[in-house]
Amino acid sequence: MRPRFPLSLLLIAIIWLSNTATTYASHILGGELLYEYTGNLARPNEYKVTARLYQEYLQTNIESTRPTLTVTKGNCSINAERFSTELTRISRITTSPLGCTGDFSYLITVFEGTVQLPPGVWTLSLNEENRSFGMRNIERSEDRGFHIESFLDNTSQLVNNSPKFTSFTLPYLCASQPHRYSFTAFDVDGDSLAYQSVQPQAGNGQQTFCGFPIPYTSYEAGVLQDPVSGQTVNYPARTYSPENPLFSFQIGNGVATPFFQLNAATGELEAFPVISKVGPYVVAVRVNEFRKLNGSWVKIGSVTRDVIYSVFVGSGNRNPRVSGLRVGNGQSAQALDQPIRVAAGQTVSVTLNATDPDAGQTVRFSSDAASVVPGASFQTTGATQGLLTWEVPATLKAGRYSFNVTVADNGCPLNGTEVRTITFLVGSPTLAAKAAQPHILTAFPLPFHDQVQFQLEARRTQAVVVTDELGREVAHLTSRPDGLVVWQPTATVPAGLYFARSIDGRQVARLLRSAAQ
Numbered sequence: 255m256r257p258r259f260p261l262s263l264l265l266i267a268i269i270w271l272s273n274t275a276t277t278y279a280s281h282i283l284g285g286e287l288l289y290e291y292t293g294n295l296a297r298p299n300e301y302k303v304t305a306r307l308y309q310e311y312l313q314t315n316i317e318s319t320r321p322t323l324t325v326t327k328g329n330c331s332i333n334a335e336r337f338s339t340e341l342t343r344i345s346r347i348t349t350s351p352l353g354c355t356g357d358f359s360y361l362i363t364v365f366e367g368t369v370q371l372p373p374g375v376w377t378l379s380l381n382e383e384n385r386s387f388g389m390r391n392i393e394r395s396e397d398r399g400f401h402i403e404s405f406l407d408n409t410s411q412l413v414n415n416s417p418k419f420t421s422f423t424l425p426y427l428c429a430s431q432p433h434r435y436s437f438t439a440f441d442v443d444g445d446s447l448a449y450q451s452v453q454p455q456a457g458n459g460q461q462t463f464c465g466f467p468i469p470y471t472s473y474e475a476g477v478l479q480d481p482v483s484g485q486t487v488n489y490p491a492r493t494y495s496p497e498n499p500l501f502s503f504q505i506g507n508g509v510a511t512p513f514f515q516l517n518a519a520t521g522e523l524e525a526f527p528v529i530s531k532v533g534p535y536v537v538a539v540r541v542n543e544f545r546k547l548n549g550s551w552v553k554i555g556s557v558t559r560d561v562i563y564s565v566f567v568g569s570g571n572r573n574p575r576v577s578g579l580r581v582g583n584g585q586s587a588q589a590l591d592q593p594i595r596v597a598a599g600q601t602v603s604v605t606l607n608a609t610d611p612d613a614g615q616t617v618r619f620s621s622d623a624a625s626v627v628p629g630a631s632f633q634t635t636g637a638t639q640g641l642l643t644w645e646v647p648a649t650l651k652a653g654r655y656s657f658n659v660t661v662a663d664n665g666c667p668l669n670g671t672e673v674r675t676i677t678f679l680v681g682s683p684t685l686a687a688k689a690a691q692p693h694i695l696t697a698f699p700l701p702f703h704d705q706v707q708f709q710l711e712a713r714r715t716q717a718v719v720v721t722d723e724l725g726r727e728v729a730h731l732t733s734r735p736d737g738l739v740v741w742q743p744t745a746t747v748p749a750g751l752y753f754a755r756s757i758d759g760r761q762v763a764r765l766l767r768s769a770a771q
Contacts, residue, residue: 282400283308284561324463341365353668381457391494398456401465421658428568429529430481437539438521444651449521470494501531571665574610599648623657643759701768710737717757
């Protein structure tokens, strides 16, 4: 059954669908294009390319879409060396509803393919028709194609994996309140990343393999109301730009100053969109990747995420926020914007707490990090609490790495959200890091079929999570007051190897279930 729009989204629906006399093929809300070295010894220059597209749920004719990837060597010109290949769809999911009424959702579709990229300078690009209607900050969005690019310079015969964005939640909020989002990405090679806001692009007419910047719209000077003091303040006339792509202001002393703050080191974004101009905007952020070669920092690649940023008419619901962070078994408090120091080969656990300014609302944590970051897992551990655990690969290079976590409330008609960046500084393995490895607990009987048990170190009631070999959660258990844990899996749990971990990730039991006799 198709979802209905909540009343608070009706204005945006009208904007998007106001010109439906023309039929388009995809109605793109955003996307990104990533690449990964396959390590295929028989094909030493082979890369897997992944395109992730965000699309309007109501478009049913996208089933046949097979995007064409264009790979250009050198500069983008008619005579440049290039080739094209179709990508194959590997997954499609419908996101969870954004609110409590009408089940408004969007589609995330993932496509993949492989290409050969011998030493050279390469631009990978993708074009789709067309963007969604009524984007407020670019001209005639319904007439503009969607163009996304990534870049690789492997002239020196280096091997590279592009950064991967660690959250798949599109930014949205009820207007006239501060909002925090994040474009942070994880780079498995440990390269240095720098984030910059860039102008969205469309295909260049017949040269669809090249992109050109879409012109921004402008707005006249006017007056808005300060949501805190209730006073009216003036704002200047301005043309939207990469530096200020939203109708967003920082208000102080009776003055409204354009406000769009993107952290160049982490990709975290802060803005304050106001209710005077609600609607969908386009925000594009490029992640530039640098590596030290022969003593100098060289740009070796980049990826761009181009997405819709939706500002809705509010109903008084205020966004929740991540209110605290504690690290390790000792649960030492740490500032949210302070990097967490950890060594390669070490396991670190981070407990996150959230609050909501609206009485009676509940919050929930989520994170896409486990699907992107090797060794990462995330689970909710209470009504306002989540646990991020990272078993840092021993081979991971020293450097800065960031993940995202999302906290949402159950406000009506639209849930409030905050996407927060958690940053780690990874150092080389040390004796202290080795000592911090999880303590292995002895389970019996092994192998088992009907029941298995093991003893936790602390004699108190504790939460335990059981996962399979792929890290998928199988069961949530609670120890007895004396720390004893007993697991009696159901008949649907197949024979195989499982791992039981204490909630802080510091104690692990290996569980081997045998087949029924």
